[in-house]
Amino acid sequence: MIMETFTLKINGTTKSIEVDPTTPMLWVLRDHFNMVGTKFGCGIAQCGACTVHLGDNAVRSCQLPISAVGDQDITTIEGLSENGDHPVQKAWLEIDVPQCGYCQAGQIMTASALLKKNPNPSDEEIEGAMNGNICRCGTYTRIKKAVKMAANSELS
């Protein structure tokens, strides 16, 4: 196994690490940088718990090898806002979305990437974007409400 050194831009900070280049970004964040807001759910990009932003895109970090990141910016839930005051986070608190809460960081990262590209999505567009994120507790109706609330607050 050949180890390689990677320099990453995570939440605006440059970090270097020597690691097996096949290591998924999820485990680099969690096991190496102790950034645990990004969650392990399935390991095969089917549940969305590990969603981060690569540039402006929501990606599943469990299927993103560190070698594929290059010089693109990575944003995790820890870097979405300074004090939990991103419009999506505020809407999540206002609607009181979470039950167990485990999937919610991934939901918020998918939602915030959607709104960046499409500030005023229709119900169908919200459902389409969020369909890759499983919430086992079943908070989907609240997630949808919160995305709409965040969309409106960004427009105002």
Next chain:
Amino acid sequence: MSVVKTKIGRRSFIKNTSLAGGGLVLGFSFLNSCKPDQASNMVADELPKEWFEINAYLKIGENGKVTIMSPNPEGGQNVKTSMPMIVADELDVDWEHVIVEQASLDTDSFNFQFLGGSQAIRRGWEGLRMAGASARHMLMAAAAEKWQVPASEITTETGILKHGSSDRSMGYGEIASAAAKIPVPEEVELKEINDFKIIGTSKKNVDGLNIVTGKPLFSIDTYEEGMLTAMIVHPPAFGLKFKSVDDAAIKSMPGIRDVFPIKVLEDDYERQHFDTCTFLEVVVIVGDTTWQIMNAKKAIKIEWEPFETYTEERQPYSGPKQILTIPAGLENSEEHKAMMAAMTSKKAKEVRKDGNPERAFRNATKIVERIYTAPFLAHNCMEPMNFFANVTADKAELKGPLQKPELTEHAISERLGMPIENIDIQMTRLGGGYGRRSYAHWLIEAAIISQKVKAPIKLVYSREDDMTGGIYRAAYQVKYRAALDADHNITAFHVNAGGIPESPLYADRFPAGAVANYLAESWEINSNITIGSFRAPRSNFMASAEQSFLDEVAEATGKDPIDFRLELLEQAKNNPVGERNDYDAERYAGVLKLVKEKSNWDENFEGLSRGVSAYFCHNSYAAQVLDMKWENDKPVIKKVTCAIDCGIVINPDAAINLCEGGIVDGIGNALYGEQTFKEGVPQKSNFDSYRMIRMTEAPKEIDIHFVKSDIDPTGLGEPSFPPTFAAVANAMYKATGERYYHQPFLNNPSNNS
């Protein structure tokens, strides 16, 4: 004014003498790395300099801030907010001044630290009220002493003690130090229901900010100094056991520290109810990082071999000791179905008989007979099974998500040969439980691994390890028969229920009590596939089948399905048959009437297919009307209206959230949920094959209504879940003209036969 003796959990209220001297408590003993609480979000000048412990549930700072311990595990049902709300209301403080902390397992101080059976609020209610009320009493007594006035002249108002005639007042914080030295009252006055200020108002989740900012709330987020990671490899099929391991290929892989098999439970260990363990021996890989171990798991060579039939003794939660037979063999879902189908013509165990059902069926004008089935289900908690353990020669520090810590403590004490007082179990927020985390064999595995490698370790299951590891919801079948006379009255009712490996029967549930001639029978088929509690155990299937069947019987009588149920409940209320009926017919009818009104059931909605269902379980009543449209060969659920009677509601918006979740969960499992087996191998191992409900399939709208009630709170985590299955099936019938007897309802060839 109700006065109650402080006997429940009385030890909680007897202060530790070492603390009583100065009254000062220097915080609780927590593993802080994984437990950001509300205090961490507070600026320094909001936190008190000193805390004064009044009882195990609460401490008051000199500045009036109050810390309230939430005794039970939090798994998304929001008890970490609602339980402290009850304490705060009786204490009479401003909720904004309350800091909530998760208590650790402390059976001396707290009562029933469980997550399960929808019992946290119901069983915690009295103790939580007494904790707040007795603390308020002690504050009043301390103020009376200071002001030299009778305590009966002191009143409180949101954290302020007042003496009206002398116009004096002071904050709780100013007298907390003295209050901590006041003897605990023998009995206390509780508030009248009308005087509640916090109970019955919506309060936000106390962990909300930590959740949306990704703080390390979960045990899987634990990273401690010197900690290693461990994963297990379990047999690939039920019916197999460990034979040997060849670790040569992986020992030299980077980051791999150790490879060894472990025996989870000793052969002579007498199991308790929640000690289910599917694979008694598993292979452990310990390493530096998760990814390194995941790679090693792919390369490891392990031989497995079939096991012989064996028996297992177990002390169930209640009742006499059981001896279970675990049969040898590699089982198949198709064989399961055939074995269950064959049971309908065999003699089953009679559990309840009223009147003369045989004669009533002989004399019937019409008999409706239907068979319903449901498959094994995996819980699929989003946070994979995991546990942190640091076991040294004389101490075991354990931390993680589990539902029944008190019972697990017993098992781990036996397994490690370590007295319970040397074992510390910290409860972290559960990334979902639904029953799965009642069976904490992974805690034992983690402890054994830590003991063996002499280091703190975190055991993490992969999604596949969990989904293929057993402890499923059982597979069930029920046959219903209803006898009708010429006037369309039900003259007899027969339920024959069984499953693999447990029966789902509740013999004393509706419509028992409403029909003069009634027969309930039960059977079981042994299996080596393990099962465990799954949100509303057994009820989740019985509700589905019974409420689908009653819909069909209502149709056979030409009656409206809600009116039909109400007529039966009227009979059960006025002329109950038998004495063991476990439901209150009036409350049952109450939720049906409320859902009828709130869903505008009597109006005609063009193009909408509506299904109704109602059920009683976990001491609460729920009724639902589900509105569906059939679009592009698929059900689209437009709206679910739900009426619930769970007594007093503590935190209405959180209660609504929980019910919404139960309904979405019910729709998902009704339409898609299924684990199947071929030659003992679970056919679904991750979310690419195990179909979970997603946002597009969730209802577009959910409308929850609670019956206004002064009755002490009953269960809420489970009751909204069971009725949903039949509401789905009954709406699908309206949409397609087909009845759906076999779960999952979609893409299931059994429904076409």
